[in-house]
Amino acid sequence: DTGVSQDPRHKITKRGQNVTFRCDPISEHNRLYWYRQTLGQGPEFLTYFQNEAQLEKSRLLSDRFSAERPKGSFSTLEIQRTEQGDSAMYLCASSLGPELKLFFGSGTQLSVL
Amino acid sequence: TQLLEQSPQFLSIQEGENLTVYCNSSSVFSSLQWYRQEPGEGPVLLVTVVTGGEVKKLKRLTFQFGDARKDSSLHITAAQPGDTGLYLCAALGLNAGKSTFGDGTTLTVKP
Secondary structure (H helix, E strand, O other): OOOOEEEOOEEEEOOOOOEEEEEEOOOOOOEEEEEEEOOOOOOEEEEEEEOOEEEEEOOOOOOOEEEEOHHHOOEEEEEOOOOHHHOEEEEEEEEOHHHOOOEEOOOEEEEEO | OOOOEEEOOEEEEEOOOOEEEEEEOOOOOOEEEEEEEOOOOOOEEEEEEOOOOOEEEEOOEEEEEOOOOOEEEEEEOOOOHHHOEEEEEEEEOOOOOOEEEOOOEEEEEEO
16 A cells, blocks of 8 residues: 555646546545645645545535545545635545544645636 | 644754744644645654643654643754654644644754
Protein backbone atom coordinates (compact mmCIF):
# COMPACT_ATOMS: atom_id res chain seq x y z
CA ASP A 1 0.00 0.00 0.00
CA THR A 2 1.42 3.36 -1.05
CA GLY A 3 -0.70 5.70 1.03
CA VAL A 4 -3.35 8.19 0.01
CA SER A 5 -3.33 9.00 -3.69
CA GLN A 6 -4.81 12.11 -5.28
CA ASP A 7 -5.32 12.88 -8.93
CA PRO A 8 -4.57 15.17 -10.64
CA ARG A 9 -1.69 16.88 -8.79
CA HIS A 10 -2.35 20.13 -10.60
CA LYS A 11 -5.38 21.52 -12.40
CA ILE A 12 -5.66 24.80 -14.26
CA THR A 13 -9.12 25.78 -15.41
CA LYS A 14 -11.03 28.79 -16.59
CA ARG A 15 -13.66 30.45 -14.48
CA GLY A 16 -17.05 28.84 -14.99
CA GLN A 17 -15.73 25.39 -15.85
CA ASN A 18 -16.42 22.28 -13.81
CA VAL A 19 -13.60 20.25 -12.27
CA THR A 20 -13.46 16.87 -10.57
CA PHE A 21 -10.76 15.52 -8.28
CA ARG A 22 -10.22 11.94 -7.20
CA CYS A 23 -8.88 10.52 -3.95
CA ASP A 24 -7.90 6.91 -3.28
CA PRO A 25 -7.51 6.37 0.47
CA ILE A 26 -5.46 3.75 2.28
CA SER A 27 -7.41 0.58 1.55
CA GLU A 28 -8.42 -0.45 5.06
CA HIS A 29 -9.34 3.09 6.19
CA ASN A 30 -13.05 3.65 6.64
CA ARG A 31 -12.96 7.42 7.04
CA LEU A 32 -12.15 9.86 4.25
CA TYR A 33 -11.83 13.63 4.58
CA TRP A 34 -11.58 16.56 2.20
CA TYR A 35 -9.81 19.75 3.26
CA ARG A 36 -8.97 22.94 1.40
CA GLN A 37 -5.81 24.93 2.06
CA THR A 38 -4.82 28.36 0.80
CA LEU A 39 -1.40 29.94 1.08
CA GLY A 40 -0.52 30.94 4.60
CA GLN A 41 -3.39 29.07 6.20
CA GLY A 42 -3.98 25.67 7.68
CA PRO A 43 -6.23 23.04 6.11
CA GLU A 44 -9.89 23.95 6.28
CA PHE A 45 -12.43 21.16 6.72
CA LEU A 46 -14.87 20.60 3.86
CA THR A 47 -16.53 17.21 4.39
CA TYR A 48 -15.97 13.66 5.56
CA PHE A 49 -17.26 10.15 4.94
CA GLN A 50 -17.45 7.07 7.06
CA ASN A 51 -17.55 4.26 4.56
CA GLU A 52 -19.99 5.49 1.89
CA ALA A 53 -21.98 7.78 4.20
CA GLN A 54 -21.26 11.51 4.11
CA LEU A 55 -21.47 12.41 7.80
CA GLU A 56 -20.65 16.10 7.86
CA LYS A 57 -20.35 19.02 5.47
CA SER A 58 -18.87 22.38 6.30
CA ARG A 59 -21.10 25.41 5.97
CA LEU A 60 -18.31 26.76 3.80
CA LEU A 61 -19.14 24.13 1.20
CA SER A 62 -21.44 25.92 -1.22
CA ASP A 63 -23.96 24.23 -3.47
CA ARG A 64 -21.34 24.25 -6.22
CA PHE A 65 -19.34 21.63 -4.33
CA SER A 66 -20.31 17.99 -4.17
CA ALA A 67 -18.47 14.95 -2.90
CA GLU A 68 -19.18 11.28 -3.27
CA ARG A 69 -17.70 8.06 -2.02
CA PRO A 70 -19.46 5.23 -3.82
CA LYS A 71 -18.97 1.80 -2.26
CA GLY A 72 -16.90 3.33 0.50
CA SER A 73 -13.67 3.23 -1.46
CA PHE A 74 -12.37 6.13 -3.58
CA SER A 75 -13.95 9.58 -3.40
CA THR A 76 -14.52 12.39 -5.86
CA LEU A 77 -14.89 16.10 -5.20
CA GLU A 78 -16.58 18.11 -7.92
CA ILE A 79 -16.68 21.88 -8.17
CA GLN A 80 -19.19 23.32 -10.60
CA ARG A 81 -18.95 26.76 -12.20
CA THR A 82 -15.53 27.42 -10.69
CA GLU A 83 -14.67 30.86 -9.36
CA GLN A 84 -11.28 32.45 -8.82
CA GLY A 85 -11.82 32.14 -5.08
CA ASP A 86 -11.85 28.36 -5.46
CA SER A 87 -8.12 28.42 -6.23
CA ALA A 88 -6.48 26.40 -3.47
CA MET A 89 -4.84 23.11 -2.59
CA TYR A 90 -7.48 20.42 -2.11
CA LEU A 91 -6.29 17.79 0.33
CA CYS A 92 -7.71 14.35 0.93
CA ALA A 93 -6.99 12.36 4.06
CA SER A 94 -8.04 9.00 5.40
CA SER A 95 -8.09 7.40 8.82
CA LEU A 96 -9.00 4.15 10.48
CA GLY A 97 -11.76 4.54 13.01
CA PRO A 98 -12.23 7.36 15.51
CA GLU A 99 -8.60 7.91 16.48
CA LEU A 100 -8.29 10.43 13.66
CA LYS A 101 -4.67 9.83 12.82
CA LEU A 102 -5.01 11.44 9.46
CA PHE A 103 -2.92 10.30 6.53
CA PHE A 104 -2.90 12.95 3.84
CA GLY A 105 -2.39 12.73 0.13
CA SER A 106 -0.16 15.19 -1.72
CA GLY A 107 -3.16 17.27 -2.73
CA THR A 108 -4.55 18.73 -5.94
CA GLN A 109 -3.50 22.31 -6.62
CA LEU A 110 -6.34 24.10 -8.39
CA SER A 111 -5.81 27.36 -10.23
CA VAL A 112 -8.87 29.12 -11.61
CA LEU A 113 -8.00 31.76 -14.20
CA THR B 1 -13.79 31.86 14.03
CA GLN B 2 -10.28 30.45 14.42
CA LEU B 3 -10.40 27.91 17.23
CA LEU B 4 -6.66 27.32 17.33
CA GLU B 5 -4.15 30.13 17.49
CA GLN B 6 -0.59 29.25 16.58
CA SER B 7 2.39 31.43 17.35
CA PRO B 8 4.63 32.68 16.08
CA GLN B 9 3.35 32.73 12.52
CA PHE B 10 6.89 32.80 11.11
CA LEU B 11 10.19 31.81 12.70
CA SER B 12 13.63 31.97 11.13
CA ILE B 13 16.60 30.67 13.08
CA GLN B 14 20.15 29.42 12.61
CA GLU B 15 21.08 25.77 12.64
CA GLY B 16 21.75 24.55 16.17
CA GLU B 17 19.37 26.93 17.93
CA ASN B 18 16.44 25.81 20.07
CA LEU B 19 12.88 26.96 19.51
CA THR B 20 9.36 26.61 20.84
CA VAL B 21 6.10 27.10 18.98
CA TYR B 22 2.69 27.29 20.55
CA CYS B 23 -0.88 26.26 19.91
CA ASN B 24 -3.59 27.85 22.04
CA SER B 25 -7.35 27.77 22.29
CA SER B 26 -10.16 28.75 24.62
CA SER B 27 -11.80 25.36 23.99
CA VAL B 28 -11.08 22.01 25.56
CA PHE B 29 -10.11 19.22 23.20
CA SER B 30 -10.15 15.48 23.57
CA SER B 31 -6.82 15.21 21.78
CA LEU B 32 -4.35 17.35 19.89
CA GLN B 33 -2.02 16.51 17.07
CA TRP B 34 1.04 18.10 15.51
CA TYR B 35 1.76 17.81 11.80
CA ARG B 36 4.63 18.96 9.60
CA GLN B 37 4.00 20.02 6.03
CA GLU B 38 6.48 20.67 3.24
CA PRO B 39 5.65 22.83 0.20
CA GLY B 40 3.50 21.03 -2.34
CA GLU B 41 2.80 18.09 -0.05
CA GLY B 42 0.15 17.10 2.46
CA PRO B 43 0.73 17.33 6.22
CA VAL B 44 2.45 14.41 7.92
CA LEU B 45 1.46 13.44 11.46
CA LEU B 46 4.21 13.82 14.05
CA VAL B 47 2.43 13.06 17.32
CA THR B 48 -0.92 12.79 19.09
CA VAL B 49 -1.33 13.92 22.71
CA VAL B 50 -4.39 12.92 24.66
CA THR B 51 -3.87 13.35 28.41
CA GLY B 52 -3.64 16.76 30.07
CA GLY B 53 -0.03 17.43 31.07
CA GLU B 54 1.26 14.75 28.73
CA VAL B 55 4.79 15.11 27.35
CA LYS B 56 6.00 13.15 24.35
CA LYS B 57 9.45 13.12 22.82
CA LEU B 58 10.34 12.32 19.25
CA LYS B 59 14.11 12.55 18.85
CA ARG B 60 14.86 16.31 19.13
CA LEU B 61 11.16 17.25 19.29
CA THR B 62 9.29 17.56 22.59
CA PHE B 63 5.52 17.96 22.60
CA GLN B 64 3.47 19.00 25.60
CA PHE B 65 -0.29 19.08 26.13
CA GLY B 66 -1.52 21.61 28.65
CA ASP B 67 -3.06 20.44 31.91
CA ALA B 68 -6.45 21.85 30.90
CA ARG B 69 -6.18 20.35 27.39
CA LYS B 70 -6.56 23.78 25.80
CA ASP B 71 -3.01 24.38 24.63
CA SER B 72 0.12 22.66 23.45
CA SER B 73 3.72 23.43 22.66
CA LEU B 74 6.38 21.97 20.40
CA HIS B 75 10.02 22.42 21.35
CA ILE B 76 12.84 21.60 18.94
CA THR B 77 16.36 21.21 20.25
CA ALA B 78 19.36 21.94 18.05
CA ALA B 79 17.32 22.69 14.96
CA GLN B 80 18.55 21.46 11.60
CA PRO B 81 17.79 22.67 8.06
CA GLY B 82 15.76 19.49 7.57
CA ASP B 83 13.34 20.75 10.24
CA THR B 84 12.25 23.53 7.90
CA GLY B 85 8.53 23.38 7.17
CA LEU B 86 5.05 24.38 8.24
CA TYR B 87 4.14 23.06 11.68
CA LEU B 88 0.41 22.63 12.17
CA CYS B 89 -1.54 21.76 15.26
CA ALA B 90 -4.92 20.08 14.93
CA ALA B 91 -7.52 19.39 17.56
CA LEU B 92 -10.33 16.93 17.83
CA GLY B 93 -13.36 18.38 19.60
CA LEU B 94 -15.22 16.59 22.31
CA ASN B 95 -18.17 15.70 20.09
CA ALA B 96 -16.87 16.14 16.59
CA GLY B 97 -15.67 13.62 14.07
CA LYS B 98 -13.19 15.91 12.39
CA SER B 99 -9.93 17.67 13.15
CA THR B 100 -9.68 21.45 13.19
CA PHE B 101 -6.33 22.93 12.17
CA GLY B 102 -4.51 26.06 13.17
CA ASP B 103 -2.84 28.25 10.54
CA GLY B 104 0.59 26.93 11.40
CA THR B 105 4.06 28.20 12.15
CA THR B 106 6.40 28.45 9.18
CA LEU B 107 9.86 27.49 10.39
CA THR B 108 13.02 28.20 8.43
CA VAL B 109 16.31 26.82 9.72
CA LYS B 110 19.30 28.37 8.03
CA PRO B 111 22.54 26.38 7.68
